[in-house]
Amino acid sequence: MMSTSSVGPVTAAAAATTAAATTTTGPADTRQAILDAAEAEFGRRGFRSTTIGGVAAAAGVSRPLVYRYFGDKETLYRLVVERLLASWHDALVGAATPAAPTTAHRLRAVMAACLEWAGRHSMLRGLLLRDSDLTRRVAGTTLDEGRDRLPALLERVLAEGVDRGDVRADLPPAEMAAVLTDVIVAGAVQTMAAEGAGRATTRTEAMVEVVLHGVVL
Numbered sequence: 001m002m003s004t005s006s007v008g009p010v011t012a013a014a015a016a017t018t019a020a021a022t023t024t025t026g027p028a029d030t031r032q033a034i035l036d037a038a039e040a041e042f043g044r045r046g047f048r049s050t051t052i053g054g055v056a057a058a059a060g061v062s063r064p065l066v067y068r069y070f071g072d073k074e075t076l077y078r079l080v081v082e083r084l085l086a087s088w089h090d091a092l093v094g095a096a097t098p099a100a101p102t103t104a105h106r107l108r109a110v111m112a113a114c115l116e117w118a119g120r121h122s123m124l125r126g127l128l129l130r131d132s133d134l135t136r137r138v139a140g141t142t143l144d145e146g147r148d149r150l151p152a153l154l155e156r157v158l159a160e161g162v163d164r165g166d167v168r169a170d171l172p173p174a175e176m177a178a179v180l181t182d183v184i185v186a187g188a189v190q191t192m193a194a195e196g197a198g199r200a201t202t203r204t205e206a207m208v209e210v211v212l213h214g215v216v217l
Helices: 009-024 027-045 052-059 063-070 073-095 103-120 123-130 132-164 173-193 197-213
Strands: none
Touching (some): 052 063, 052 073, 063 073, 073 123, 073 132, 103 173
């Protein structure tokens, strides 16, 4: 059997890093740390400029460990996208709680949660703009599912509002949900480009007021 000392200092150091990562934290924690680091690296540098070595360094693990968990950079990217969209969906579902007193409160919460989430995830801008073709290629199904979640959620909230009597009944909930989705997605893109949290917050409040209450007296 080959000893650790016989494989050279670089390989030995990588083995030591891998061993430390898997003994001081569990596999699930290590995997989470790698995904966190990858999201930050992809968001900051884009797919092409991100390296497995850079992700490993940011996560505090060895390159071989990243390859062991994820295989290659495209797989890592796809899993980051899937986790990102699942997080977005969870934020929206949590905001749409039926416990809110009115449908307006529920819609306001969903819109605010979507924009606040967009402001916290720098990688989303890269997904929509810089790496959109790559994202479509490696995670097209996930993107389609994520795209359909917001209008489906809004349609359900609006339909419940119609039944409750605090949402207009002369337009189909699906059509209203489609319009709201377009507005929210556009607002999310603007939020990512906003300079500073204060400006993003002001934009969010203005959008919510215009969408829910209109502009004509």
